[in-house]
Amino acid sequence: MTSLSRRRVVGSLAALAFGPAAAHVMAQPPTSFPTRPVTLWVPWPAGGATDLTMRVLAELASRQLGQKVLIENRAGAGGTLVMPVLQQAAPDGYTIAQLPQPVFRAPHVQKLLWDPIRDTTPILQLTGVTFGIVVTAGSPFKSLDDLFAFAKAHPGELTVATNGAGTTPHVVMDELFDKRGLSYTHVPYKGTAEQMIAVSAGQVMVGVNSNGFAPFVDGGKLRLLVTFGEHRTRRWPQVPTLKELGHGIVAMSPYGLAAPRGTPSAVIKVLHDAFKAALLDPAHIAELAKYDQEPAYLGSEDYGRVMKDTFAAERRVVERLGLAKAAQ
Template structure:
């Protein structure tokens, strides 16, 4: 073999290697720069559509704290209460799909577009990450109230048209919709008093400023301390925490409402980032500390991954349209 030829070939290979090295480094950097590879490199903001201090806020804060440990970055809570829990949707609609803005998705975001005109769509403008849990809804009255059963509440309201004041956690929320249906069936006039936060709502009811309240798990401490009387819950079965309290279903009203919720990001959130967020929050939701916190409000885990949660969101959106139309609450043109 010609040694000069071998030497020349070796030299050419070394030169080619030297010339291609920067390109190889660029290609490697490009791979490393793919979404999710270095995510997150700064804190993530989780928007909660309820006022601070309520049951959902407290459980979400703990979940965020635990998830932050798995992400290696803090998860910061931002509260945006009001409008029945729908104010997170404009946030998601305007946020960059980089994973640093996510939000809790409560049931009302799937109902509101059928009830009123909004500029956002809960399916189009979000990317599902994970479903976490559902809530226990209940109807409460002050502990010293003469009303001891749901039938007592109906009878009192029927005898005094337009005098019964009932607080809920917002217009268009599940408690509002359920009470509207229950009273509507009986032709009962009532005064709806919406609140942004569960805590202030329960204080108003327990102090006698209002006659009844319908809300989610935040009533638990008030019921357990004897400040409120729980008349009925909305689940499929009686709760383990208050087994003596009947459900709307067993009372013959044919209503079951648990309002499952989860987390979502903006539209177009890349799959690798979704996976990173999902894995961190899944680990957090199954953490014993989080499970114990949910138990305080008689909540249980209702895990769904991104695909199954997305399917559930679409089914919920369609079901809410049917419910709104059945109650005659549909917005014109919807």
């Protein structure tokens, strides 16, 4: 009997041994991923800067995957509401989410049922954001020191809007004011667009958020007082950073994509490759540039290490600022 004949006999016997179902499975080629649309959860409202850039990213990734990437928005709780989605989703690659910085901070602030390291599988890091403090164009506040002076003269009267309790803007403002023994009234919003409209209309005195303020600043509706990056931005080179003003704070909040815990590595690779190509596509880079963002790509393994480092660093920040609540 030839080797080919022996292989045929062995294959037939194996199929018979495991029954008709096994024979059918053995006769089928491996199923490729994806075979249906992928849902990408974004933890911010539709229409904000991050949402808009993620929609461009999703459209470009759809072309790579051969299946639609559908955006679902789940705003609130400072950007952390995607974590329960990932925790409960099947680890099959069809449910993924953007992971913003607050998901690494929130578990240190309050007791939660989810863990951003335990319950996720990293796909890739995408980019970071430009944070800044803005006031309406007609505001008497021309600098950060003006805010401190007002807060000192009028304790608790300064109203400051952020995109939620425990977010990076909120934590940075708390640190700046606590160091000086000053207070302000925190006004949380679910999204950047809603918040910037409120600041522009004078409903709140100060806004702190990511680069979704860019169109309002460029359009002359808002004045940018300071940014949080390592260096001044190319877009607003006249605006100083917190670091150069001597406050010792740099905050860029890099973010990426993750899948549920246990998602197969082969599926993660397909998602990684598609979203990396989308990230670096000129159309996406141009969309990021509208908000003074640039790609900050990291692969799955490197992003996983950064996630763990960020989780540990956020614990130290929470402990230093005394933000932790009772565990019960």
